[in-house]
Amino acid sequence: MRSDITFGQYVEGDSLIHRLDPRVKILISLVFIVVIFLARSLTAFVLLTAAAVVFVLMTKIPPRLILKAMKPLMFIIVFTAVINIFFMPGDHLIFEFHFIRIYREGIVNACLIVLRIMLLIVATSVFLTYTTTPLALTDALEQLLNPLKKLRVPVHEFSMMMTIALRFIPTLIDETRKIINAQTARGADFTTGSLIQRGRALIPILIPLFISAFRRADELATAMECRCYTGGEGRTRMNSLKSEPKDWAFFCLILALGAGVVLLNRFFPLLNVTI
Amino acid sequence: MNPIIKAENLTFSYPGDEETGPVRALDGVSFEIPEGSFTAILGHNGSGKSTLAKLLCMVNFPDSGRLWVAGREITAEDAAEEDILAARRDVGMVFQNPDNQIVATIVEEDVAFGCENLGLPPAEIRRRVDEALADVGMTEFARRQTYNLSGGQKQRVAIAGTIAMDRRCVIFDESTAMLDPVGRREVMEIIERLNRKEGVTVLLITHHMNEAALADRILVMNGGKIYLEGTPEEVFGRPEAMWAAGLDVPQTTELAYKLQKACLDVPLTLFDPASCAKAVADAVTRAKAGAGKEARR
Numbered sequence: 416m417r418s419d420i421t422f423g424q425y426v427e428g429d430s431l432i433h434r435l436d437p438r439v440k441i442l443i444s445l446v447f448i449v450v451i452f453l454a455r456s457l458t459a460f461v462l463l464t465a466a467a468v469v470f471v472l473m474t475k476i477p478p479r480l481i482l483k484a485m486k487p488l489m490f491i492i493v494f495t496a497v498i499n500i501f502f503m504p505g506d507h508l509i510f511e512f513h514f515i516r517i518y519r520e521g522i523v524n525a526c527l528i529v530l531r532i533m534l535l536i537v538a539t540s541v542f543l544t545y546t547t548t549p550l551a552l553t554d555a556l557e558q559l560l561n562p563l564k565k566l567r568v569p570v571h572e573f574s575m576m577m578t579i580a581l582r583f584i585p586t587l588i589d590e591t592r593k594i595i596n597a598q599t600a601r602g603a604d605f606t607t608g609s610l611i612q613r614g615r616a617l618i619p620i621l622i623p624l625f626i627s628a629f630r631r632a633d634e635l636a637t638a639m640e641c642r643c644y645t646g647g648e649g650r651t652r653m654n655s656l657k658s659e660p661k662d663w664a665f666f667c668l669i670l671a672l673g674a675g676v677v678l679l680n681r682f683f684p685l686l687n688v689t690i
Numbered sequence: 691m692n693p694i695i696k697a698e699n700l701t702f703s704y705p706g707d708e709e710t711g712p713v714r715a716l717d718g719v720s721f722e723i724p725e726g727s728f729t730a731i732l733g734h735n736g737s738g739k740s741t742l743a744k745l746l747c748m749v750n751f752p753d754s755g756r757l758w759v760a761g762r763e764i765t766a767e768d769a770a771e772e773d774i775l776a777a778r779r780d781v782g783m784v785f786q787n788p789d790n791q792i793v794a795t796i797v798e799e800d801v802a803f804g805c806e807n808l809g810l811p812p813a814e815i816r817r818r819v820d821e822a823l824a825d826v827g828m829t830e831f832a833r834r835q836t837y838n839l840s841g842g843q844k845q846r847v848a849i850a851g852t853i854a855m856d857r858r859c860v861i862f863d864e865s866t867a868m869l870d871p872v873g874r875r876e877v878m879e880i881i882e883r884l885n886r887k888e889g890v891t892v893l894l895i896t897h898h899m900n901e902a903a904l905a906d907r908i909l910v911m912n913g914g915k916i917y918l919e920g921t922p923e924e925v926f927g928r929p930e931a932m933w934a935a936g937l938d939v940p941q942t943t944e945l946a947y948k949l950q951k952a953c954l955d956v957p958l959t960l961f962d963p964a965s966c967a968k969a970v971a972d973a974v975t976r977a978k979a980g981a982g983k984e985a986r987r
């Protein structure tokens with residue numbers, strides 16, 4: 416028996432944040448992102464960092480996973496830092512070498528902006544990717560975007576596509592494994608040769624995989640039609656999402672955090688960041 | 691009683707390529723499926739049974755002839771949309787490949803899919819889904835991922851999906867073909883129960899003789915035509931005809947046939963191994979007694 420395959424980066428857990436209504440979680444992340452951009456003063460950043468640390472601890476997600484989430488954005492982090500350090504003009508010159516001039520303001524700004532990017536990553540991973548299954552996210556998005564249906568945006572169709580894609584990922588992974596085994600048994604070699612040769616060796620895997628995926632799609636469409644599927648019109652859901660007071664309490668907490676940030680910016684400005 | 695499915699002289703051809711021209715898959719097929727019956731359609735590959743299934747689930751439409759499903763005529767592609775929808779509401783299909791008919795990632799959500807399409811209120815869907823899962827013995831799997839189930843369990847989920855829709859008739863298109871013996875037995879038990887207890891009309895398309903022997907009536911297809919028709923006893927009582935069409939008979943029938951050729955009187959139509967074994971034992975005792983009498987005389 417295979418263990419449950421989890422897609423995306425979802426980390427199994429039973430924390431308060433895991434159990435929040437996914438719709439509220441999406442709203443919370445949006446608000447939290449805005450709050451992060453509102454922060455200007457160092458004091459506000461300290462408050463937000465403390466909050467982010469508390470959230471991470473609440474979810475019991477290993478911090479190493481959070482760091483892992485930052486890896487793909489390392490380039491952007493370093494790039495912004497460099498730009499800020501070298502090209503930010505200011506009053507306190509620290510270092511000068513020919514055309515390179517580094518000011519104190521530049522370094523402070525770089526630090527705070529890097530901190531801001533890291534906070535953004537923590538916010539989205541703690542509230543969305545690490546604590547919400549892709550399926551719950553899809554459902555939540557469908558319901559949040561429901562009003563767009565009036566503008567003829569095919570919200571239901573997109574969400575159905577996502578659900579089916581998620582459903583078929585493990586099936587197609589299995590299939591790929593089978594095809595690789597079958598082709599290996601016929602003498603195909605996927606592990607040696609130059610990059611181009613290896614790339615070419617993938618063709619005998621991809622073509623059967625595509626053909627089979629199309630066949631599956633066709634059969635699935637028939638099966639869905641036979642189960643009276645006619646699109647989103649007139650469809651009901653068995654498990655509609657329900658938000659509880661605790662969801663909105665958490666949402667208010669984030670709003671309070673935003674208010675705190677604004678107040679700290681205003682009354683305790685310290686090493687303010689520009690941009 | 692009105693038949694739930696009625697076919698009159700159906701023909702259907704696949705386009706085929708230039709050399710062969712169109713390939714005729716169905717050639718004047720007529721039959722009636724009475725409400726509440728358990729009918730098996732037997733046939734080897736290429737006999738037209740899968741084509742027939744495609745017509746019954748309204749994926750393809752016949753070239754000529756007439757077809758009624760659940761009291762509505764679904765003969766041509768331009769049949770009214772609501773007629774097709776209504777027919778699908780009453781007649782469900784369970785397909786061969788369990789992987790390609792499960793839509794949702796979670797078991798209970800897949801069972802609910804059909805009811806959600808019907809637009810039932812959530813509380814009603816919940817009730818029906820729980821009931822259907824209990825019917826197929828999958829209650830404890832309700833929140834599991836469909837991907838991790840065995841083939842037999844996936845088919846049970848698919849059957850639960852049709853039970854939840856409260857259909858009058860379910861067509862099983864080789865639903866056990868991809869299962870191991872255990873899964874096949876589980877699924878067949880549910881199919882039988884569905885018919886005998888719930889009174890759901892069952893149409894079982896299969897090439898397993900033992901499964902067909904469970905039915906009230908068998909239609910044997912060969913070369914796009916109905917080749918034999920009758921109760922399992924009538925159909926399997928003529929093994930030569932079955933063999934001539936390239937089909938098998940249940941192993942018990944084959945054994946009895948060979949024993950009859952060897953002058954042992956064993957009936958052909960005991961499909962249950964235990965009763966067949968008993969009949970053979972009785973026949974042997976009788977033969978021995980007969981032989982003893984001969985010798986004494």
